[in-house]
Amino acid sequence: MKSKEYNIIVDKHADGLYRFILSNIKDEFKAQDIVQDSFERLWINHESVDFTKAKSLLFKIAYNRMIDIIRRDKRITNSDEITNRHADSNFDYQQLELREIINNALEKLNDIQRSVILLRDYEGYTYEEIGEITELSESQVKVYIFRARQHLKNYIGKFEEVIK
Amino acid sequence: MKFNININNYEAFWIDYLDGNLTKHQENEFMEFLEQNPLIAGNLIDVEDFKLPVYEKEFPEKSALYNNNQIENLLIAKIEGTISSENDAFITNKIKKDRKIANLYSIYKKTVLVPDTKIVFPNKKSLKKTVRVPLFRYVSAAAGMIIILAVSVYFLNINIKPINNETPSISAKLKHTIHNQHIKDSFTNDEHKILTPINNVNPETNTSFAKIENEPIKLNVPKRLQLHKVTKLDYEIAFSTTNIMEYRNDLPPPQKQNQFVEYTIEYKKSKKENKFVAGLKNIVNLSKEVDVIEKWENIKKKKEEFLYTNLEK
Numbered sequence: 001m002k003s004k005e006y007n008i009i010v011d012k013h014a015d016g017l018y019r020f021i022l023s024n025i026k027d028e029f030k031a032q033d034i035v036q037d038s039f040e041r042l043w044i045n046h047e048s049v050d051f052t053k054a055k056s057l058l059f060k061i062a063y064n065r066m067i068d069i070i071r072r073d074k075r076i077t078n079s080d081e082i083t084n085r086h087a088d089s090n091f092d093y094q095q096l097e098l099r100e101i102i103n104n105a106l107e108k109l110n111d112i113q114r115s116v117i118l119l120r121d122y123e124g125y126t127y128e129e130i131g132e133i134t135e136l137s138e139s140q141v142k143v144y145i146f147r148a149r150q151h152l153k154n155y156i157g158k159f160e161e162v163i164k
Numbered sequence: 165m166k167f168n169i170n171i172n173n174y175e176a177f178w179i180d181y182l183d184g185n186l187t188k189h190q191e192n193e194f195m196e197f198l199e200q201n202p203l204i205a206g207n208l209i210d211v212e213d214f215k216l217p218v219y220e221k222e223f224p225e226k227s228a229l230y231n232n233n234q235i236e237n238l239l240i241a242k243i244e245g246t247i248s249s250e251n252d253a254f255i256t257n258k259i260k261k262d263r264k265i266a267n268l269y270s271i272y273k274k275t276v277l278v279p280d281t282k283i284v285f286p287n288k289k290s291l292k293k294t295v296r297v298p299l300f301r302y303v304s305a306a307a308g309m310i311i312i313l314a315v316s317v318y319f320l321n322i323n324i325k326p327i328n329n330e331t332p333s334i335s336a337k338l339k340h341t342i343h344n345q346h347i348k349d350s351f352t353n354d355e356h357k358i359l360t361p362i363n364n365v366n367p368e369t370n371t372s373f374a375k376i377e378n379e380p381i382k383l384n385v386p387k388r389l390q391l392h393k394v395t396k397l398d399y400e401i402a403f404s405t406t407n408i409m410e411y412r413n414d415l416p417p418p419q420k421q422n423q424f425v426e427y428t429i430e431y432k433k434s435k436k437e438n439k440f441v442a443g444l445k446n447i448v449n450l451s452k453e454v455d456v457i458e459k460w461e462n463i464k465k466k467k468e469e470f471l472y473t474n475l476e477k
Contacts, residue, residue: 010291016285018285023277032286039291102277120244121277142176149240152275153268160271 002052007041010056014039017062020118023106024066033138034069038062060133063115070111085143098156113148114139169197171204175237178208182237183248208233235265239272 001009014035022031040062042054049057106114115134119125125133127141134141167190169177177194180186186194198205238255241247247255259266285291 007292008449014285014288015281015283015290016279019279019283022283035285036291043293057473098274099280102274106277121278125338137173139173139176142179143173145244146175146179146237146240149243149275150236153236153271156274157271 001046001049001054002154003046004056005051006046007043009051009058013055013058016123018056020059020122021062021066023122024101024111024114025070026107032067034062037065056129056132059119059125063133066115067111071125092144101156102142102152102161105152109148109151112136113144113151116144117148117152120145154160167193169193171201174198174201174204179237179246181243182251183232183246184250185248192201236268236272239265239269242269243272243276 017038018031018035021034022028025031025034038058041061042049042058046054106118109117112134116130116136119130119133120127127138127145130136130141131138136144174197177186181191181194198208235258237254238247238251242252242255255265255269259269270397282399344396352425
């Protein structure tokens with residue numbers, strides 16, 4: 001991939017990657033760091049990367065980096081998270097819009113479920129491509145997406161029952 | 165090949181089974197797995213339901229036998245775009261007829277995440293890269309060019325021989341033999357219209373002057389002379405010929421004889437130009453040509469002027 005092609009990847013996918021990471025970790029600065037870092041790594045290897053595969057590789061790098069950060073942060077702030085989740089149960093559902101509800105529902109998913117469904121819906125990846133990025137089998141990807149949709153459905157359904 | 169169907173991935177096989185995407189071998193393995201895990205099988209479908217496709221045509225209320233999990237599987241497969249046409253027709257019909265399923269489908273549709281395009285990476289420009297060639301490369305390239313230029317100029321100049329110790333020049337001698345010349349005792353005036361007899365016999369020597377009229381001169385020189393290593397196109401002409409002839413009246417006219425006309429075209433380099441500038445011009449003019457015919461016309465004109473001037477005298 002030439003430097004010009006690398007810049008095309010930046011133009012086309014920087015925003016999508018940022019949204020994907022941000023939707024996963026809900027931290028703008030960390031998301032920006034991950035995106036920056038991922039593009040940096042892509043640039044270092046750009047001469048050996050095929051342009052057509054660059055997007056998948058970019059997301060794979062970013063995904064792995066994000067998982068590392070999530071795991072590290074979980075070890076540090078595990079107790080805080082439990083407190084926050086407990087507080088979540090007191091949400092005023094009626095004040096939330098659908099996007100916020102879905103965002104909250106996304107937070108309830110486990111990391112892998114969230115990632116695969118975001119890759120599926122945000123970027124339109126196939127099960128096979130998601131499998132390559134997340135290093136899961138195609139079957140596993142299907143299962144995770146299936147379960148993620150069920151969880152989201154339950155969460156949204158719960159909200160809809162409240163506002164009826 | 166043995167497929168590793170387990171508690172973590174059986175749903176994928178279940179979806180494929182519903183979609184009719186499993187091979188016979190996979191299907192057998194999946195059934196085997198369900199037999200070994202009756203709780204999972206019960207959650208997915210009643211064992212009896214597996215026999216339903218066989219009785220499909222005979223049992224119009226097949227849909228009533230689907231449990232909620234199966235319906236949800238089909239709804240998810242529908243929004244994922246992985247549902248078979250047969251199952252799609254079935255679930256679409258159910259959605260139309262059953263309000264509860266329609267509501268469920270509506271909620272599932274909301275699970276399709278839509279990215280918020282307002283969220284953009286704040287400093288995209290910082291991610292972009294430009295390949296910069298280090299400065300020393302430019303410097304070395306420029307130095308190389310200068311060296312090549314200097315060497316070229318030097319070699320283009322060494323063939324220019326100086327004349328008068330200062331002015332380099334190049335000269336070309338053009339020699340022409342004039343055949344079939346004959347003497348006429350008259351010549352045309354300036355307008356070439358009226359023939360005027362020559363009647364200026366010198367009584368002392370009993371001789372007359374005559375104009376020698378040559379046939380049209382065809383130059384035996386290259387039509388265009390390539391300029392090599394010549395800078396300034398200033399030229400000087402020099403010719404020596406006797407076109408005015410004095411002959412004795414009491415003797416027969418002289419025999420025809422060949423005469424030679426010799427001209428020298430000399431190209432001189434301008435004195436003011438320094439060697440480096442001249443060399444640069446040489447490079448520029450290397451492929452250019454000088455029009456010798458044009459020069460020759462000038463020479464002829466000067467020659468005629470010379471002739472007439474002398475005749476009049």
